[in-house]
Amino acid sequence: MAATAPCGSGAEETGSEAAAGKPGGTSFQRKGPRAGGLDRGGSRLVSIAGTRPSVRNGQLLVSTGLPALDQLLGGGLAVGTVLLIEEDKYDIYSPLLFKYFLAEGIISGHTLLVASAKEDPADILQELPAPLLDNHCKKEFDEDSCNDKTPESNIEMKIAWRYQLLPKMQAGPVSSSRFGHYYDVSKRIPQELIEASKWYGFFLPEKLSSSLPAEPCYLTHGYLKLLQFIQSIIYEDGFDGTNPQKKQKNILRIGIQNLGSPLWGDDICCTENCDNNHNLTKFLYVLRGLLRNSLSACIITVPSHLIQNKAVIARVANLSDTVVGLESFMGSEKETNPLYKDYHGLIHIRKIPRLNNLTGDISDVKDLAFKLKRKLFTIEAYQNIKAKLTCENIIDNF
Amino acid sequence: KRRPSPSAFSRAVCPPVALPDSVQWEGRSLLKALIKNAALRGDQVHVLGCEVSEEEFREGFEPDVNSRLVYHDLFKDPLNWSKTGEALPGGPLGALRALCGRTQPGPVTIALDSLSWLLFHLPCTTLCQLLHALSHQNACPDGSSPVERVHVLGLIHEELHGPGPVGALSSLAQAEVTLSGMLDQTSAHIVNRRLRQRPTQQTQWFSILPDFSLHLHRVPAREPRPCPPTTQVDPTAHLTFNLHLSKKEKEAKDSLTLPFQFSSEKQQALLRPGPGQSTSQIFYEPDAYDDLDQEDPDDDLDI
Numbered sequence: 279m280a281a282t283a284p285c286g287s288g289a290e291e292t293g294s295e296a297a298a299g300k301p302g303g304t305s306f307q308r309k310g311p312r313a314g315g316l317d318r319g320g321s322r323l324v325s326i327a328g329t330r331p332s333v334r335n336g337q338l339l340v341s342t343g344l345p346a347l348d349q350l351l352g353g354g355l356a357v358g359t360v361l362l363i364e365e366d367k368y369d370i371y372s373p374l375l376f377k378y379f380l381a382e383g384i385i386s387g388h389t390l391l392v393a394s395a396k397e398d399p400a401d402i403l404q405e406l407p408a409p410l411l412d413n414h415c416k417k418e419f420d421e422d423s424c425n426d427k428t429p430e431s432n433i434e435m436k437i438a439w440r441y442q443l444l445p446k447m448q449a450g451p452v453s454s455s456r457f458g459h460y461y462d463v464s465k466r467i468p469q470e471l472i473e474a475s476k477w478y479g480f481f482l483p484e485k486l487s488s489s490l491p492a493e494p495c496y497l498t499h500g501y502l503k504l505l506q507f508i509q510s511i512i513y514e515d516g517f518d519g520t521n522p523q524k525k526q527k528n529i530l531r532i533g534i535q536n537l538g539s540p541l542w543g544d545d546i547c548c549t550e551n552c553d554n555n556h557n558l559t560k561f562l563y564v565l566r567g568l569l570r571n572s573l574s575a576c577i578i579t580v581p582s583h584l585i586q587n588k589a590v591i592a593r594v595a596n597l598s599d600t601v602v603g604l605e606s607f608m609g610s611e612k613e614t615n616p617l618y619k620d621y622h623g624l625i626h627i628r629k630i631p632r633l634n635n636l637t638g639d640i641s642d643v644k645d646l647a648f649k650l651k652r653k654l655f656t657i658e659a660y661q662n663i664k665a666k667l668t669c670e671n672i673i674d675n676f
Numbered sequence: 677k678r679r680p681s682p683s684a685f686s687r688a689v690c691p692p693v694a695l696p697d698s699v700q701w702e703g704r705s706l707l708k709a710l711i712k713n714a715a716l717r718g719d720q721v722h723v724l725g726c727e728v729s730e731e732e733f734r735e736g737f738e739p740d741v742n743s744r745l746v747y748h749d750l751f752k753d754p755l756n757w758s759k760t761g762e763a764l765p766g767g768p769l770g771a772l773r774a775l776c777g778r779t780q781p782g783p784v785t786i787a788l789d790s791l792s793w794l795l796f797h798l799p800c801t802t803l804c805q806l807l808h809a810l811s812h813q814n815a816c817p818d819g820s821s822p823v824e825r826v827h828v829l830g831l832i833h834e835e836l837h838g839p840g841p842v843g844a845l846s847s848l849a850q851a852e853v854t855l856s857g858m859l860d861q862t863s864a865h866i867v868n869r870r871l872r873q874r875p876t877q878q879t880q881w882f883s884i885l886p887d888f889s890l891h892l893h894r895v896p897a898r899e900p901r902p903c904p905p906t907t908q909v910d911p912t913a914h915l916t917f918n919l920h921l922s923k924k925e926k927e928a929k930d931s932l933t934l935p936f937q938f939s940s941e942k943q944q945a946l947l948r949p950g951p952g953q954s955t956s957q958i959f960y961e962p963d964a965y966d967d968l969d970q971e972d973p974d975d976d977l978d979i
Contacts, residue, residue, distance in 0.1 A: 368869055368875050369847070370874060370875070395808075396808065483805075483808075483809060539804075539844070539847070540800055540801040540804035540805070540844045540848075541801075541804055541805055541808055541848075543801050543805070544801065545799065545800055545801045547840060547843065547844045547847075548800035548801065548840045548841050548844050549800070549838075549840050549841075550838075550840065581847065583843075584840075584843050584844060584847060586838075586839070586840045608874065608875065609867075609875075609877065
């Protein structure tokens with residue numbers, strides 16, 4: 279079970295206790311966030327830096343680093359869950375989301391665990407974007423949006439003016455936010471912030487230094503080592519509550535890059551029917567067990583466009599909690615399509631988890647596109663321009 | 677001249693056999709042209725040859741290029757049957773690992789001829805990991821020696837493999853060159869993905885001279901018909917009613933104030949009815965049959 283907000287509220291009362299004879303007022307009791315998780319008893323409110331309880335169900339959430347994405351996921355990423363990013367074809371934008379997640383961890387003071395088979399984790403950390411401080415934020419955003427204003431966007435719609443009232447994604451900084459920060463992609467994070475943070479790296483070529491023959495194992499060697507590494511960090515640093523000496527609770531942010539690519543030793547990208555088809559799914563299953571028992575959140579990027587077996591993609595998505603797919607227009611025929619000329623790609627929210635809940639927090643907007651501006655990665659609901667053009671034309675000419 | 681970037685792969689593409697005299701654009705000559713370019717630049721070139729013999733590979737190169745070429749021969753005796761000690765120990769795996777563990781200083785170009793052969797003899801994941809290690813071996817743990825660039829060139833015959841291995845290898849490559857062409861002109865479609873930047877695509881027409889120098893063409897002599905220009909999606913086409921306005925109609929339309937548009941004139945008119953303007957009044961002429969009840973039932977209401 280994912281951790282709920284550790285907050286003591288006394289006895290757990292059911293909501294509608296229609297007690298007859300209660301003097302005055304209403305018989306409905308206001309429920310606080312459910313007591314549970316790791317902190318039972320006590321009436322003090324324990325809050326971990328960089329987290330907040332969800333307004334829907336009290337689930338403890340962390341920010342993904344992109345406030346627009348947080349909004350689409352229902353407030354943030356729940357602690358104890360996995361966020362799966364399906365990479366775009368040339369792997370340009372998914373590393374950005376990966377880095378935003380890690381940068382948010384550093385700013386919030388969380389512990390990081392970075393695993394990769396391609397790049398050294400120390401190099402990944404060097405490339406994190408720099409955070410934007412509140413007083414500089416507004417200036418940066420105005421500058422960015424001014425540069426991008428095309429003459430067409432200034433034409434206001436005369437008749438279909440209600441389209442302009444559609445809610446825009448939150449692009450500007452929220453004042454006094456300790457949850458969700460803004461980053462400048464064109465600048466690197468200051469070195470002192472990295473040094474002040476606590477992080478663990480897992481670089482596969484170093485860990486597999488000895489060339490072992492392929493022994494029949496229930497998991498790929500690389501995956502096994504990674505799981506053991508994660509488990510040891512969780513245990514030693516007390517993220518699963520086993521170490522009672524821990525004074526200040528903290529969140530462990532795990533980032534795993536390019537999971538499933540051949541560099542991890544997994545051949546689901548190479549063949550369609552291989553003997554070890556279940557390596558990745560077993561890994562995700564064990565990982566989810568580790569995460570549910572600890573105060574951690576994980577982001578994984580998977581090159582799903584390379585996976586040959588569609589059933590594996592579906593299983594991988596089922597085993598993850600939140601699934602976001604990126605589709606970039608680069609190299610596809612959509613690049614020249616006038617509908618998409620303002621954007622760099624589409625973002626699909628494929629799955630939202632239902633944690634301790636019967637319904638998920640699905641946003642109303644389904645058509646989402648992203649654009650990488652010079653300093654920002656923005657997600658917008660792209661209005662279906664063709665429909666707008668047709669309707670405007672028809673209405674205007676009558 | 678085009679400089680090969682680290683980990684460039686080239687492929688030979690066979691067109692669908694439609695013409696009886698189908699031409700295969702072979703990639704080996706392009707590979708040799710790139711090797712010559714690298715050798716003349718001063719790199720030391722290691723070639724892992726699997727498909728052709730050493731004599732055939734070295735044929736056509738000038739002596740100074742040949743002197744910088746180190747040929748690792750896997751063609752003559754891939755399974756080490758002759759046991760004379762000439763064959764490379766460990767087979768293809770050992771040969772690649774030996775290349776990874778190279779400690780000589782200086783820029784190096786490694787050419788793999790061909791990756792298809794290696795894919796048939798090694799598992800794809802092992803090959804990917806070795807290629808990754810090959811191209812990243814210049815990251816020295818100590819910062820004393822300067823970082824030397826390692827270029828890896830690989831030739832792959834696309835039609836021999838399914839989309840899986842080719843896709844996996846392409847994702848590792850920093851530049852991908854696909855050969856195709858029209859009749860006697862060869863073109864290379866190059867996708868260049870630099871780290872952390874948007875990849876660029878371009879098509880370059882070229883030809884290779886007998887001494888393996890690369891000659892780039894500006895535009896081929898007989899340019900193939902460009903693909904039809906993508907027209908703007910016109911939603912007003914193919915409709916059964918007329919959507920187009922004449923100039924006069926357009927003017928009339930623009931000058932029309934819409935009823936729900938709250939212009940400033942309308943606002944003024946509502947706020948301050950001018951002296952010349954009369955507010956609308958209702959004139960009631962009772963009929964003979966009308967029942968005029970003087971008593972208004974609404975008078976009791978205290979609003």
